[in-house]
Amino acid sequence: DARVVRMVEQHDAEGFGGCTNTGACTVSCPKEIPLDVISQLNRDYLHATTGSRRSGS
Numbered sequence: 001d002a003r004v005v006r007m008v009e010q011h012d013a014e015g016f017g018g019c020t021n022t023g024a025c026t027v028s029c030p031k032e033i034p035l036d037v038i039s040q041l042n043r044d045y046l047h048a049t050t051g052s053r054r055s056g057s
Contacts, residue, residue, distance in 0.1 A: 001048035008045050 026035050046052070 001044075004041065004044040004048050007041070 023035050025038060026033065
């Protein structure tokens with residue numbers, strides 16, 4: 001959980017825009033990160049910051 005929070009904090013510190021699940025960021029991403037990876041990061045970040053867990057975890 002701490003890892004994903006640090007990743008997002010670094011992401012913000014380096015001036016990246018907010019990566020959403022709409023797909024617009026995948027078009028402009030210089031690293032060509034696929035939408036499914038961005039979606040997973042967003043889910044992991046939400047769980048890490050709210051203390052919630054996915055079922056089966």
